[in-house]
Amino acid sequence: MIFNKIEDFKHVLKASKQIIITTHKNPDGDAIGSSLALHLFLQNMGLNSKVIVPNDYPEFLKWLPGQASILKFEDDKETCANYIKEADLIFALDYNAFHRTGDLEPFLENSSAKKVMIDHHQQPDDFAKFTFSNPEMSSTCEMIYHFISSLNELKLINKEIATCIYVGIMTDTGSFRYRSTTATTHHVIAELINKGADNTKIHNSVFDANSFNRLQLLGTALTNLKILPEYNAAYISLSQNELNEFDYKKGDTEGFVNYALSINKCVLAAIFIEDEKNKIIKISLRSKGDFSVNELSRKHFEGGGHNNAAGGKSNDSLEKTIERFISILPEYKTALQNEV
Numbered sequence: 245m246i247f248n249k250i251e252d253f254k255h256v257l258k259a260s261k262q263i264i265i266t267t268h269k270n271p272d273g274d275a276i277g278s279s280l281a282l283h284l285f286l287q288n289m290g291l292n293s294k295v296i297v298p299n300d301y302p303e304f305l306k307w308l309p310g311q312a313s314i315l316k317f318e319d320d321k322e323t324c325a326n327y328i329k330e331a332d333l334i335f336a337l338d339y340n341a342f343h344r345t346g347d348l349e350p351f352l353e354n355s356s357a358k359k360v361m362i363d364h365h366q367q368p369d370d371f372a373k374f375t376f377s378n379p380e381m382s383s384t385c386e387m388i389y390h391f392i393s394s395l396n397e398l399k400l401i402n403k404e405i406a407t408c409i410y411v412g413i414m415t416d417t418g419s420f421r422y423r424s425t426t427a428t429t430h431h432v433i434a435e436l437i438n439k440g441a442d443n444t445k446i447h448n449s450v451f452d453a454n455s456f457n458r459l460q461l462l463g464t465a466l467t468n469l470k471i472l473p474e475y476n477a478a479y480i481s482l483s484q485n486e487l488n489e490f491d492y493k494k495g496d497t498e499g500f501v502n503y504a505l506s507i508n509k510c511v512l513a514a515i516f517i518e519d520e521k522n523k524i525i526k527i528s529l530r531s532k533g534d535f536s537v538n539e540l541s542r543k544h545f546e547g548g549g550h551n552n553a554a555g556g557k558s559n560d561s562l563e564k565t566i567e568r569f570i571s572i573l574p575e576y577k578t579a580l581q582n583e584v
């Protein structure tokens with residue numbers, strides 16, 4: 245259904261000489277997994293592609309098949325800009341608006357290449373010739389599987405591609421527990437295991453790769469955890485000093501916000517992380533049930549995402565941002581209480 249223009253697309257794909265695969269800033273498991281899966285799949289189709297990401301990604305993803313070939317725009321702007329300029333087809337994976345790609349944005353906007361979006365975020369922008377968007381999908385990785393299936397090329401999925409797709413589905417579904425996880429998601433996972441994805445090894449590589457410092461930082465995050473029982477809300481804060489104390493590395497705070505959400509009756513959870521370099525407070529929001537953090541983040545924190553997982557930012561100080569967060573909660577009090 246979502247791949248309704250697939251026949252037209254097939255012609256465009258096969259005629260493409262320079263294909264570039266892009267994803268959002270601060271790439272996560274779904275972003276990197278879908279980009280590499282598509283790259284390896286195109287390679288198996290005999291097509292030439294390159295993966296360009298805006299900036300670095302977490303250590304716990306630096307074992308994925310093909311990841312060594314990823315080009316980081318922040319490390320080599322000129323080379324990446326040239327590749328984008330020469331491209332005739334650009335994939336936009338796991339994002340719905342160019343501004344989500346950070347410093348890549350102007351280069352994508354100025355490129356004359358045909359764009360193809362494969363994404364599961366709400367309210368996609370209209371920049372692509374082919375927009376494959378489905379907010380009900382668990383992950384962009386699951387969409388990549390259905391996309392390959394629509395092209396009648398499932399036979400080209402090997403162990404490496406299956407592994408990349410598995411990682412993105414696993415990380416975006418909180419290990420198959422979020423509401424977006426369907427029976428179809430599990431069927432896809434079963435097929436990926438049939439294709440050679442080693443589920444135990446994948447889980448270990450992503451989740452049992454903690455550094456001592458990361459666990460100490462988690463200790464500080466949990467010490468800073470505050471609850472707001474009248475709003476069924478909880479939040480965590482981490483200052484730049486606290487991050488420095490434990491030698492913060494990209495990805496170290498991944499999943500911390502879920503500890504706040506795991507509190508009994510918690511419907512809304514937030515984490516506020518100070519980022520001195522970019523002079524912002526990065527915010528991650530999580531919710532349960534029908535309470536939409538996508539809407540809350542769009543309205544108050546220049547962000548967005550999904551109903552139950554969204555991100556945003558604030559230009560205020562850490563203290564001011566938290567004050568502002570608490571001050572908007574009365575607006576949502578009834579909605580938050582209705583979820584319990």
Ligand code: 5GP
Nearest residue numbers: 528529546547548549550553554555556557
């Ligand atoms: P996280 O909190 O794990 O960084 O992101 C949760 C979800 O929200 C992801 O789907 C991510 O793509 C999206 N997201 C994170 N930060 C932003 C942001 O600043 N703007 C928008 N529009 N979406 C975001």
Ligand code: MN
Nearest residue numbers: 274338384416
């Ligand atoms: Mn995703």
